[in-house]
Amino acid sequence: MKIHLKILTVIVIIITCSGVQAQTGQELFTQKCSACHTIGKGKLVGPDLSGVTKKRSEDWLLKFISSSQNFVNSGDSEAKKIFEEFNKIVMPDPGLSDAEIKSLLAFIDSQGGSSTASTQVTMRPLSEATPQNVSRGESLFSGEVAFANGGGACVSCHTVPNLSDLGGGTLSKDLTTAYSRLSEAGMVNIIQTQPFPVMKQAFVNHTLTGEEVFDLAAYLKSVDENQKHLENSNKPEKFIYSGLGGLVLLLGAFAGIWHYRRKRSVNHSIYKRQEDYLSNNIFKN
Amino acid sequence: MNVRAQISMVFHLDKCIGCHTCSIACKNIWTDRKGAEYMWWNNVETKPGTGYPTKWEDQNVYNGGWRKDGDDIELRGAGKLRGLVNIFHNPHLPVIDDYYEPFTYKYLDLIESPAMDDQPTARPVSLITGKPINIKMGPNWDDDLSGTPDYARKDPNLEVLSEAEREAMFQLEKLAFFYLPRICNHCLNPACVASCPSGAIYKRGEDGIVLINQKVCRAWRMCVTACPYKKSYYNWGTGKSEKCILCYPRLESGYAPACMHSCVGRIRYLGVMLYDADRIHDTACSDEKDLVDSQLDVILNPYDEEVQRAAAANGIANSTLKAAQNSPVYKFVKEWGMALPLHPEFRTLPMLFYVPPLLPVMAKLSTVNNDEQAKKMDERAKHWPDNWLYDTSTEELWGTIEQSRMPLKYMANLFSAGDEGKIVNVMKKLLAIRMHRRRVTVGDVDAQKADIMLKEAGLDSLTADEIYYLTSLAKFDDRFVIPASHREQAIEMLEFTGDVKGSTGFGFMEKPERGL
Numbered sequence: 001m002k003i004h005l006k007i008l009t010v011i012v013i014i015i016t017c018s019g020v021q022a023q024t025g026q027e028l029f030t031q032k033c034s035a036c037h038t039i040g041k042g043k044l045v046g047p048d049l050s051g052v053t054k055k056r057s058e059d060w061l062l063k064f065i066s067s068s069q070n071f072v073n074s075g076d077s078e079a080k081k082i083f084e085e086f087n088k089i090v091m092p093d094p095g096l097s098d099a100e101i102k103s104l105l106a107f108i109d110s111q112g113g114s115s116t117a118s119t120q121v122t123m124r125p126l127s128e129a130t131p132q133n134v135s136r137g138e139s140l141f142s143g144e145v146a147f148a149n150g151g152g153a154c155v156s157c158h159t160v161p162n163l164s165d166l167g168g169g170t171l172s173k174d175l176t177t178a179y180s181r182l183s184e185a186g187m188v189n190i191i192q193t194q195p196f197p198v199m200k201q202a203f204v205n206h207t208l209t210g211e212e213v214f215d216l217a218a219y220l221k222s223v224d225e226n227q228k229h230l231e232n233s234n235k236p237e238k239f240i241y242s243g244l245g246g247l248v249l250l251l252g253a254f255a256g257i258w259h260y261r262r263k264r265s266v267n268h269s270i271y272k273r274q275e276d277y278l279s280n281n282i283f284k285n
Numbered sequence: 286m287n288v289r290a291q292i293s294m295v296f297h298l299d300k301c302i303g304c305h306t307c308s309i310a311c312k313n314i315w316t317d318r319k320g321a322e323y324m325w326w327n328n329v330e331t332k333p334g335t336g337y338p339t340k341w342e343d344q345n346v347y348n349g350g351w352r353k354d355g356d357d358i359e360l361r362g363a364g365k366l367r368g369l370v371n372i373f374h375n376p377h378l379p380v381i382d383d384y385y386e387p388f389t390y391k392y393l394d395l396i397e398s399p400a401m402d403d404q405p406t407a408r409p410v411s412l413i414t415g416k417p418i419n420i421k422m423g424p425n426w427d428d429d430l431s432g433t434p435d436y437a438r439k440d441p442n443l444e445v446l447s448e449a450e451r452e453a454m455f456q457l458e459k460l461a462f463f464y465l466p467r468i469c470n471h472c473l474n475p476a477c478v479a480s481c482p483s484g485a486i487y488k489r490g491e492d493g494i495v496l497i498n499q500k501v502c503r504a505w506r507m508c509v510t511a512c513p514y515k516k517s518y519y520n521w522g523t524g525k526s527e528k529c530i531l532c533y534p535r536l537e538s539g540y541a542p543a544c545m546h547s548c549v550g551r552i553r554y555l556g557v558m559l560y561d562a563d564r565i566h567d568t569a570c571s572d573e574k575d576l577v578d579s580q581l582d583v584i585l586n587p588y589d590e591e592v593q594r595a596a597a598a599n600g601i602a603n604s605t606l607k608a609a610q611n612s613p614v615y616k617f618v619k620e621w622g623m624a625l626p627l628h629p630e631f632r633t634l635p636m637l638f639y640v641p642p643l644l645p646v647m648a649k650l651s652t653v654n655n656d657e658q659a660k661k662m663d664e665r666a667k668h669w670p671d672n673w674l675y676d677t678s679t680e681e682l683w684g685t686i687e688q689s690r691m692p693l694k695y696m697a698n699l700f701s702a703g704d705e706g707k708i709v710n711v712m713k714k715l716l717a718i719r720m721h722r723r724r725v726t727v728g729d730v731d732a733q734k735a736d737i738m739l740k741e742a743g744l745d746s747l748t749a750d751e752i753y754y755l756t757s758l759a760k761f762d763d764r765f766v767i768p769a770s771h772r773e774q775a776i777e778m779l780e781f782t783g784d785v786k787g788s789t790g791f792g793f794m795e796k797p798e799r800g801l
Contacts, residue, residue: 262346262376262377265382266339266379267421267422270339270436271422273434
């Protein structure tokens, strides 16, 4: 057992070391931030970061970037305001050290007004999408058609209304209103670059093709436009209540079918009468 | 004609005194083992009463026996499909409380008790859990308790009687009961055999004894459900089902079964009868009113030459044929028509027949004026102002059959599937024989009247004397005519006896298991 633990420790160290590489601020920005943020090119999913280093103190930025949710929950009013302003979309923790964040901030600072550092995907606008795109997107989302490079179907973790009787996954965000929440560019960006840690891990060796991204985005857009008003079929309460209802029905059916089945010994009534008689007459006093 | 031999029995209920000696003899030999404590292969019930297990006759509770299904019959609670559906949970199985929780007493407490002010007592302990229990029920808990609300009035046979008839039956002055000893009926159409999913139960070809092969039994317990007489029991110690084996090891050695051998009232008769196996199915499918007659039709006349030829062709030994001709059972059942099967409506064609008890009214209540009598009494004596007399000085020595203490309808429900005429026929015979013998031995009965009665019953004085002899004077060999089992022939089918010449005995030898 001890040997196993030692081997495990060594493996963990090797993996961590290989992951830690000196990265420049620009690389980090492109990798971690640019899916949702721009420098000087306007809001995307999150705010435009130009001049942010001047607007906020370094301490504030460090706290926000290292774990935005903890910071918001700690009661900082400014952080809360930003969180609410941007549709309460959680900024995922980038998993960076303080030094890395500082180099990132230095990069943003150095870019001044605007930057070209970006992973912006250049793609046809979704308004060009045809119904074929939408239906292909649906097939990809539900996993009926596999992604060209493999990778799990969206339905494993996400859901949208009217997907199937059981609904989609509940591990991650409901994507019904993704289009209006994230805006077209943000949504496409997220699908393409998967900035969220779990999602990134899931698609690390299975990059989506441009056409797949377009189809999925077209599908999600149509979902947003057509089905926003529908109640999501994947509410857990509904599942539990239908289960309870089914149980009651089933037990009721059993009770009906086997109503006349013998439930106790034939002697039960005899014992009962005798015991009642004794307790009422003999043992009473 | 497919002639086979069946060892069958007659129990003469007029003679049963309810002493339970048969039950004890059986218990001591066969069921005094772990897991078998609650079993009584032989038990004696008081009728009216609930019996053992409680209400065993009520097939709405236990779903035993056969049910007529169009021109065919089907098992009520078991069978192929129903058995398969219920194979892991058989809902009609009797539970231990339907029988009773077997118990013993801590006798050692009596012996090892230190000197005390009070007598030591032996507390009852359960034979299942080993813990002290309050005894609530036993195998004959309703013994002699006619009229009680818990037992007698819950007799399933009373359901056919009206409320008024029941009340009349249980009036204190009219209260009566009789005993019904029961063992496995070794039926011609056994429901237990038909129900067994493992094929462990079989009816022996040579003598019709129904047995459970303990090596094949897989404890599905379908036989326990299927037997309408509840005479198949599950042994929780061995995990196998067991039933009465008609003491076949004794029979094969020429001895009567233990219950019959020990019977104090000598009520039991055992003998071989020949029957036509080809007609069993049709008989079991016949209408309820024809059931008894067609069952008796299946039994063949051993003096008929055609039957004898068919028997010989089927390999029935001459000794068996001879035993069938001397069989007291054949006489009671077929020749004299005095014995009837118990609950023929279960359609298993039971081969244990009962001579129903006569239970005649021997006295009546009459109104009298007791004043004269009261004057003779000492003035200090207690004076009873009653004006009735329990009058035994009837003109008729015995009342008429219709006046019997047990309603004919009740008897018919037990022994003839509701046909009172059959009960009346038997009762007439019983009464006529008593009259006839009273004329012979006491002489206070009008000879002409006795003759008329015999004639009405379809008997002559010679037959009446014969019946009287077998009823009252019969010796061991008259009551039990056991055919030789010819084990040597059975063994010759399997091996050459010359090979084992010099060895001891015949039969299938199994080495005893030693140690743990």
